[in-house]
Amino acid sequence: STRVTLTLEKISVVVRLKAAPVCVSGACVVLAGCAAVPEGQARHPQDPWEGYNRSMLAFNDTVDDAVFKPVATAYKTVTPQPMRTGVTNFFGNVGDLWSMVNYVLQGRGEQAYNHMVRFTTNTVFGLGGVLDIATEAQIARERQDFGLTLAHWGMKPGPYLVLPFFGPSTVRDTVALPVDWRGYVLDDIYPVSVRNSLAALRWTDKRANVLDASDTLDAVALDRYSLVRDFYLQRRDPRAQDENAGQVEDFDN
Numbered sequence: 653s654t655r656v657t658l659t660l661e662k663i664s665v666v667v668r669l670k671a672a673p674v675c676v677s678g679a680c681v682v683l684a685g686c687a688a689v690p691e692g693q694a695r696h697p698q699d700p701w702e703g704y705n706r707s708m709l710a711f712n713d714t715v716d717d718a719v720f721k722p723v724a725t726a727y728k729t730v731t732p733q734p735m736r737t738g739v740t741n742f743f744g745n746v747g748d749l750w751s752m753v754n755y756v757l758q759g760r761g762e763q764a765y766n767h768m769v770r771f772t773t774n775t776v777f778g779l780g781g782v783l784d785i786a787t788e789a790q791i792a793r794e795r796q797d798f799g800l801t802l803a804h805w806g807m808k809p810g811p812y813l814v815l816p817f818f819g820p821s822t823v824r825d826t827v828a829l830p831v832d833w834r835g836y837v838l839d840d841i842y843p844v845s846v847r848n849s850l851a852a853l854r855w856t857d858k859r860a861n862v863l864d865a866s867d868t869l870d871a872v873a874l875d876r877y878s879l880v881r882d883f884y885l886q887r888r889d890p891r892a893q894d895e896n897a898g899q900v901e902d903f904d905n
């Protein structure tokens with residue numbers, strides 16, 4: 653249904669926080685007791701590490717339930733909707749700048765120009781991006797990152813991988829993460845206290861925006877792990893970005 657499709661699109665942005673010191677210790681704990689793949693379930697050709705990935709998803713869910721979800725719920729409760737919309741628009745506008753850069757790297761001039769127009773329009777006329785005037789003017793937003801840029805130039809996604817705190821990924825997208833971090837302009841803001849406050853606000857706002865979606869997914873999915881994995885791989889399929897890119901790989905052959 654349309655509602656489930658929209659829910660899955662929102663789920664793809666749930667709680668992808670930057671690496672923290674506890675990340676490594678959490679990963680070690682999970683590796684010590686990898687979850688078993690459900691009996692009788694066919695192996696996904698792009699998920700050779702499914703046992704580990706299921707355990708990491710369980711770890712992420714535990715952290716989310718204990719920390720991120722309660723914080724996001726409180727934020728949504730005390731912050732008026734117009735203010736939350738402005739926060740979402742502001743960070744979305746900053747993301748448009750990085751999308752523009754990636755379109756340039758892909759050699760896709762029309763899309764790069766559209767996102768330059770989006771960014772300048774919202775920055776100048778939308779109070780620094782708080783108002784999303786470009787969307788009202790029907791200038792579409794199509795998010796890009798360095799992982800999709802690598803895909804555009806033919807790099808295979810590699811195996812599916814669930815990262816601590818970051819959630820669904822692939823080997824290709826994991827390799828691309830440091831470049832995405834470096835390319836996000838707010839990560840270069842000083843003093844560090846301001847940068848960290850903006851990062852905390854950004855991820856809290858992201859989590860608040862998908863609270864209802866994550867609850868719906870939990871209610872409708874018989875196997876939430878498989879549903880999230882399959883949607884993520886489909887959304888990141890290079891063929892969706894470039895018809896000349898590769899096929900799904902079987903990493904056990």
